Amino acid sequence: MADPVAISEAEAHVMQVLWQHSPRDADEVFGALPDCVDWQAATVKTLLNRLLKKGAVRAHKLGRRYFYAPVLKRDQWLLQESSALLQRLFNGRVAPLVAHFSQHRRLSSGDIRDLRKLLAAMGRGG
Amino acid sequence: MADPVAISEAEAHVMQVLWQHSPRDADEVFGALPDCVDWQAATVKTLLNRLLKKGAVRAHKLGRRYFYAPVLKRDQWLLQESSALLQRLFNGRVAPLVAHFSQHRRLSSGDIRDLRKLLAAMGRGG
DNA sequence: CATGAACGATTACGCGTGTAATCTTTCGTA
DNA sequence: TACGAAAGATTACACGCGTAATCGTTCATG
Numbered sequence A, B: 001m002a003d004p005v006a007i008s009e010a011e012a013h014v015m016q017v018l019w020q021h022s023p024r025d026a027d028e029v030f031g032a033l034p035d036c037v038d039w040q041a042a043t044v045k046t047l048l049n050r051l052l053k054k055g056a057v058r059a060h061k062l063g064r065r066y067f068y069a070p071v072l073k074r075d076q077w078l079l080q081e082s083s084a085l086l087q088r089l090f091n092g093r094v095a096p097l098v099a100h101f102s103q104h105r106r107l108s109s110g111d112i113r114d115l116r117k118l119l120a121a122m123g124r125g126g
Numbered sequence C: 001c002a003t004g005a006a007c008g009a010t011t012a013c014g015c016g017t018g019t020a021a022t023c024t025t026t027c028g029t030a
Numbered sequence D: 001t002a003c004g005a006a007a008g009a010t011t012a013c014a015c016g017c018g019t020a021a022t023c024g025t026t027c028a029t030g
Helices: A009-020 A026-032 A041-054 A074-090 A095-103 A109-123 B009-020 B026-032 B041-054 B074-090 B095-103 B109-123
Strands: A057-062 A065-070 B057-062 B065-070
Touching: A009 A026, A009 A041, A009 A065, A009 A074, A026 A041, A026 A065, A041 A057, A041 A065, A074 A095, A074 B074, A074 B095, A095 B074, A095 B109, A109 B095, A109 B109, B009 B026, B009 B041, B009 B065, B009 B074, B026 B041, B026 B065, B041 B057, B041 B065, B074 B095
Parallel strands: none
Antiparallel strands: A057 A065, B057 B065
Protein backbone atom coordinates (compact mmCIF):
# COMPACT_ATOMS: atom_id res chain seq x y z
CA MET A 1 0.00 0.00 0.00
CA ALA A 2 2.23 2.81 -1.25
CA ASP A 3 1.30 6.46 -1.64
CA PRO A 4 -1.65 6.49 -4.01
CA VAL A 5 -1.33 10.23 -4.64
CA ALA A 6 1.56 12.11 -3.10
CA ILE A 7 1.25 15.86 -3.05
CA SER A 8 3.83 18.42 -2.08
CA GLU A 9 3.60 21.12 0.53
CA ALA A 10 2.75 23.88 -1.91
CA GLU A 11 0.23 21.68 -3.66
CA ALA A 12 -1.37 20.96 -0.30
CA HIS A 13 -2.17 24.63 0.14
CA VAL A 14 -4.11 24.51 -3.10
CA MET A 15 -5.90 21.37 -2.03
CA GLN A 16 -6.90 22.99 1.24
CA VAL A 17 -8.83 25.69 -0.52
CA LEU A 18 -10.47 23.17 -2.82
CA TRP A 19 -11.44 20.99 0.12
CA GLN A 20 -12.93 24.00 1.76
CA HIS A 21 -15.10 24.68 -1.27
CA SER A 22 -15.22 23.45 -4.84
CA PRO A 23 -15.37 23.58 -7.76
CA ARG A 24 -13.42 26.76 -8.16
CA ASP A 25 -11.51 28.23 -11.06
CA ALA A 26 -7.85 29.14 -10.90
CA ASP A 27 -8.53 32.73 -10.01
CA GLU A 28 -10.87 31.81 -7.20
CA VAL A 29 -8.30 29.44 -5.81
CA PHE A 30 -5.76 32.21 -6.00
CA GLY A 31 -8.07 34.53 -4.10
CA ALA A 32 -8.94 32.01 -1.43
CA LEU A 33 -5.38 31.24 -0.41
CA PRO A 34 -4.43 32.34 3.10
CA ASP A 35 -2.40 35.53 3.39
CA CYS A 36 0.67 33.65 4.53
CA VAL A 37 0.81 32.09 1.07
CA ASP A 38 2.13 34.84 -1.11
CA TRP A 39 2.24 33.61 -4.67
CA GLN A 40 1.71 35.01 -8.12
CA ALA A 41 -1.42 33.87 -9.93
CA ALA A 42 0.79 31.99 -12.38
CA THR A 43 2.15 29.87 -9.57
CA VAL A 44 -1.33 28.72 -8.65
CA LYS A 45 -1.93 27.66 -12.23
CA THR A 46 1.27 25.67 -12.28
CA LEU A 47 0.26 23.89 -9.11
CA LEU A 48 -3.24 23.18 -10.37
CA ASN A 49 -1.75 21.64 -13.49
CA ARG A 50 0.61 19.50 -11.50
CA LEU A 51 -2.24 18.33 -9.32
CA LEU A 52 -4.23 17.50 -12.45
CA LYS A 53 -1.37 15.48 -13.84
CA LYS A 54 -1.14 13.60 -10.57
CA GLY A 55 -4.84 12.94 -10.55
CA ALA A 56 -5.33 14.73 -7.26
CA VAL A 57 -7.87 17.10 -8.77
CA ARG A 58 -10.13 17.04 -11.77
CA ALA A 59 -11.32 19.92 -13.91
CA HIS A 60 -14.26 20.63 -16.13
CA LYS A 61 -14.33 23.38 -18.67
CA LEU A 62 -17.04 25.97 -18.54
CA GLY A 63 -16.80 28.67 -21.12
CA ARG A 64 -13.12 29.15 -21.49
CA ARG A 65 -12.26 28.48 -17.86
CA TYR A 66 -11.58 25.31 -15.99
CA PHE A 67 -13.22 24.60 -12.67
CA TYR A 68 -11.29 22.42 -10.33
CA ALA A 69 -12.45 19.97 -7.68
CA PRO A 70 -10.53 17.56 -5.48
CA VAL A 71 -10.29 13.92 -6.33
CA LEU A 72 -8.04 13.08 -3.42
CA LYS A 73 -10.11 13.28 -0.26
CA ARG A 74 -8.92 15.31 2.66
CA ASP A 75 -9.42 12.45 5.05
CA GLN A 76 -7.38 10.16 2.89
CA TRP A 77 -4.59 12.70 2.70
CA LEU A 78 -4.55 13.28 6.44
CA LEU A 79 -4.31 9.58 7.01
CA GLN A 80 -1.59 9.08 4.41
CA GLU A 81 0.58 11.86 5.72
CA SER A 82 0.23 11.11 9.37
CA SER A 83 0.61 7.37 8.91
CA ALA A 84 3.78 7.94 6.93
CA LEU A 85 5.23 10.11 9.64
CA LEU A 86 4.29 7.71 12.41
CA GLN A 87 5.85 4.93 10.40
CA ARG A 88 9.09 6.81 9.96
CA LEU A 89 9.39 8.06 13.50
CA PHE A 90 7.50 5.80 15.83
CA ASN A 91 7.23 2.45 14.16
CA GLY A 92 3.72 3.22 13.03
CA ARG A 93 2.28 3.62 16.51
CA VAL A 94 0.39 6.59 17.85
CA ALA A 95 0.99 6.25 21.57
CA PRO A 96 4.74 6.86 21.43
CA LEU A 97 4.17 10.14 19.65
CA VAL A 98 1.78 11.29 22.33
CA ALA A 99 4.22 10.13 24.99
CA HIS A 100 6.98 12.05 23.31
CA PHE A 101 4.93 15.20 23.24
CA SER A 102 3.99 14.70 26.83
CA GLN A 103 7.62 14.31 27.87
CA HIS A 104 8.45 17.54 26.17
CA ARG A 105 5.46 19.32 27.67
CA ARG A 106 3.91 19.92 24.29
CA LEU A 107 0.44 18.74 25.23
CA SER A 108 -1.94 21.59 25.80
CA SER A 109 -4.54 21.19 28.50
CA GLY A 110 -7.07 21.15 25.67
CA ASP A 111 -5.26 18.21 24.15
CA ILE A 112 -5.31 16.35 27.42
CA ARG A 113 -8.98 16.99 27.93
CA ASP A 114 -9.79 15.89 24.39
CA LEU A 115 -7.72 12.76 24.70
CA ARG A 116 -9.48 11.84 27.94
CA LYS A 117 -12.86 12.33 26.30
CA LEU A 118 -11.82 10.31 23.31
CA LEU A 119 -10.62 7.38 25.35
CA ALA A 120 -13.66 7.50 27.54
CA ALA A 121 -15.88 7.42 24.46
CA MET A 122 -13.94 4.47 23.11
CA GLY A 123 -14.39 2.69 26.40
CA ARG A 124 -18.12 2.98 25.83
CA GLY A 125 -17.69 1.05 22.62
CA GLY A 126 -16.81 3.82 20.14
CA MET B 1 11.94 29.05 15.55
CA ALA B 2 12.55 27.48 12.16
CA ASP B 3 14.20 24.14 11.42
CA PRO B 4 17.58 24.27 13.07
CA VAL B 5 18.84 21.24 11.14
CA ALA B 6 16.63 19.70 8.49
CA ILE B 7 17.57 16.25 7.32
CA SER B 8 16.15 14.24 4.48
CA GLU B 9 14.63 10.79 4.58
CA ALA B 10 17.75 9.02 3.37
CA GLU B 11 19.90 11.00 5.76
CA ALA B 12 17.60 10.01 8.59
CA HIS B 13 18.44 6.35 8.01
CA VAL B 14 22.07 7.18 8.56
CA MET B 15 21.27 9.15 11.69
CA GLN B 16 19.29 6.24 13.05
CA VAL B 17 22.30 3.97 13.04
CA LEU B 18 24.45 6.68 14.59
CA TRP B 19 21.88 7.31 17.30
CA GLN B 20 21.83 3.63 18.01
CA HIS B 21 25.59 3.59 18.51
CA SER B 22 28.43 6.00 17.84
CA PRO B 23 31.06 6.91 16.87
CA ARG B 24 31.22 4.71 13.83
CA ASP B 25 33.16 4.96 10.60
CA ALA B 26 31.53 4.98 7.18
CA ASP B 27 31.91 1.28 6.70
CA GLU B 28 30.38 0.47 10.06
CA VAL B 29 27.45 2.71 9.27
CA PHE B 30 27.06 0.93 5.97
CA GLY B 31 27.06 -2.42 7.71
CA ALA B 32 24.59 -1.37 10.38
CA LEU B 33 21.88 -0.17 8.01
CA PRO B 34 18.70 -2.23 8.03
CA ASP B 35 18.21 -4.67 5.17
CA CYS B 36 15.40 -2.65 3.70
CA VAL B 37 17.94 0.07 2.95
CA ASP B 38 19.83 -1.24 -0.02
CA TRP B 39 22.56 1.23 -0.91
CA GLN B 40 26.08 1.12 -2.24
CA ALA B 41 28.79 2.01 0.23
CA ALA B 42 29.45 5.17 -1.79
CA THR B 43 25.92 6.35 -1.13
CA VAL B 44 26.49 6.16 2.59
CA LYS B 45 29.60 8.30 2.25
CA THR B 46 27.72 10.91 0.26
CA LEU B 47 25.06 11.05 2.93
CA LEU B 48 27.59 11.28 5.74
CA ASN B 49 29.23 14.20 3.97
CA ARG B 50 25.95 15.97 3.47
CA LEU B 51 25.14 15.48 7.14
CA LEU B 52 28.54 16.88 8.04
CA LYS B 53 27.97 19.92 5.88
CA LYS B 54 24.62 20.45 7.57
CA GLY B 55 26.16 20.13 11.00
CA ALA B 56 23.97 17.18 11.89
CA VAL B 57 26.98 14.97 12.60
CA ARG B 58 30.59 15.59 13.49
CA ALA B 59 33.65 13.50 12.63
CA HIS B 60 37.05 12.93 14.08
CA LYS B 61 39.90 11.40 12.15
CA LEU B 62 41.62 8.33 13.51
CA GLY B 63 44.36 6.95 11.32
CA ARG B 64 43.05 7.53 7.84
CA ARG B 65 39.40 7.04 8.73
CA TYR B 66 36.76 9.37 10.05
CA PHE B 67 34.51 8.36 12.89
CA TYR B 68 31.10 9.94 12.92
CA ALA B 69 28.82 10.86 15.78
CA PRO B 70 25.48 12.68 15.88
CA VAL B 71 25.28 16.32 16.77
CA LEU B 72 21.56 16.56 16.18
CA LYS B 73 19.82 14.69 19.01
CA ARG B 74 17.24 12.09 18.24
CA ASP B 75 14.78 13.64 20.62
CA GLN B 76 15.16 16.99 19.00
CA TRP B 77 14.62 15.50 15.58
CA LEU B 78 11.54 13.56 16.65
CA LEU B 79 10.06 16.70 18.09
CA GLN B 80 10.92 18.82 15.04
CA GLU B 81 9.43 16.37 12.59
CA SER B 82 6.30 15.55 14.48
CA SER B 83 5.63 19.15 15.44
CA ALA B 84 5.98 20.19 11.83
CA LEU B 85 3.52 17.56 10.70
CA LEU B 86 1.00 18.39 13.40
CA GLN B 87 1.30 22.01 12.45
CA ARG B 88 0.64 21.29 8.80
CA LEU B 89 -2.22 18.89 9.30
CA PHE B 90 -3.88 19.53 12.63
CA ASN B 91 -3.15 23.08 13.58
CA GLY B 92 -0.36 21.97 15.87
CA ARG B 93 -2.53 19.89 18.18
CA VAL B 94 -2.10 16.26 19.09
CA ALA B 95 -5.61 15.28 20.03
CA PRO B 96 -7.10 15.71 16.56
CA LEU B 97 -4.50 13.37 15.13
CA VAL B 98 -5.39 10.70 17.64
CA ALA B 99 -9.06 11.29 16.97
CA HIS B 100 -8.47 10.92 13.27
CA PHE B 101 -6.67 7.65 13.78
CA SER B 102 -9.40 6.47 16.03
CA GLN B 103 -12.07 7.29 13.45
CA HIS B 104 -10.22 5.29 10.88
CA ARG B 105 -9.68 2.41 13.27
CA ARG B 106 -5.93 2.80 13.16
CA LEU B 107 -5.40 2.64 16.89
CA SER B 108 -4.07 -0.72 17.99
CA SER B 109 -5.22 -2.07 21.31
CA GLY B 110 -1.66 -1.54 22.47
CA ASP B 111 -1.94 2.11 21.57
CA ILE B 112 -5.16 2.45 23.48
CA ARG B 113 -3.71 0.77 26.53
CA ASP B 114 -0.62 2.96 26.41
CA LEU B 115 -2.63 6.11 25.98
CA ARG B 116 -4.76 5.22 28.98
CA LYS B 117 -1.69 4.58 31.08
CA LEU B 118 -0.13 7.80 29.95
CA LEU B 119 -3.15 9.89 30.78
CA ALA B 120 -3.54 8.17 34.10
CA ALA B 121 0.09 8.89 34.93
CA MET B 122 -0.39 12.52 33.98
CA GLY B 123 -3.38 12.69 36.23
CA ARG B 124 -1.09 11.73 39.09
CA GLY B 125 1.03 14.77 38.33
CA GLY B 126 3.37 13.36 35.66
C1' DC C 1 -13.58 42.91 -37.93
C1' DA C 2 -9.57 43.91 -35.27
C1' DT C 3 -7.35 44.18 -30.99
C1' DG C 4 -6.49 43.72 -26.35
C1' DA C 5 -7.40 41.38 -22.15
C1' DA C 6 -7.89 37.12 -19.98
C1' DC C 7 -7.11 32.46 -19.60
C1' DG C 8 -4.62 28.12 -20.21
C1' DA C 9 -0.20 25.83 -21.94
C1' DT C 10 4.55 25.64 -22.26
C1' DT C 11 8.97 26.62 -20.76
C1' DA C 12 12.41 28.04 -17.21
C1' DC C 13 15.62 27.63 -13.63
C1' DG C 14 18.04 26.83 -9.29
C1' DC C 15 17.99 23.81 -5.33
C1' DG C 16 17.70 19.55 -2.64
C1' DT C 17 17.52 14.61 -2.91
C1' DG C 18 18.40 9.82 -4.13
C1' DT C 19 21.74 7.35 -5.84
C1' DA C 20 25.89 6.55 -7.12
C1' DA C 21 30.72 6.48 -10.12
C1' DT C 22 35.12 8.14 -10.48
C1' DC C 23 39.23 10.60 -8.96
C1' DT C 24 42.76 11.22 -5.48
C1' DT C 25 45.40 10.28 -1.71
C1' DT C 26 47.51 7.38 1.52
C1' DC C 27 48.93 3.22 4.06
C1' DG C 28 50.49 -1.44 4.26
C1' DT C 29 53.02 -4.90 2.14
C1' DA C 30 55.71 -7.51 -1.29
C1' DT D 1 60.45 1.50 -2.77
C1' DA D 2 56.60 0.70 -5.73
C1' DC D 3 52.01 -0.80 -6.16
C1' DG D 4 47.50 -2.01 -5.06
C1' DA D 5 43.70 -1.63 -1.92
C1' DA D 6 41.01 1.23 0.83
C1' DA D 7 39.33 5.51 2.43
C1' DG D 8 37.86 10.06 1.53
C1' DA D 9 36.80 13.91 -2.01
C1' DT D 10 34.82 15.36 -6.09
C1' DT D 11 31.67 15.01 -9.67
C1' DA D 12 27.37 13.28 -11.86
C1' DC D 13 22.77 13.19 -13.14
C1' DA D 14 17.75 12.80 -13.28
C1' DC D 15 13.74 14.14 -10.86
C1' DG D 16 10.54 16.77 -8.02
C1' DC D 17 9.58 21.19 -6.07
C1' DG D 18 9.06 26.20 -5.45
C1' DT D 19 8.33 29.86 -8.04
C1' DA D 20 7.37 31.99 -11.86
C1' DA D 21 7.64 34.30 -16.90
C1' DT D 22 6.31 33.93 -21.42
C1' DC D 23 3.78 32.06 -25.33
C1' DG D 24 -0.42 31.01 -27.64
C1' DT D 25 -5.26 31.25 -28.07
C1' DT D 26 -9.83 32.84 -27.61
C1' DC D 27 -13.64 35.88 -26.22
C1' DA D 28 -15.59 40.32 -25.75
C1' DT D 29 -15.86 44.91 -27.21
C1' DG D 30 -15.05 49.10 -29.81
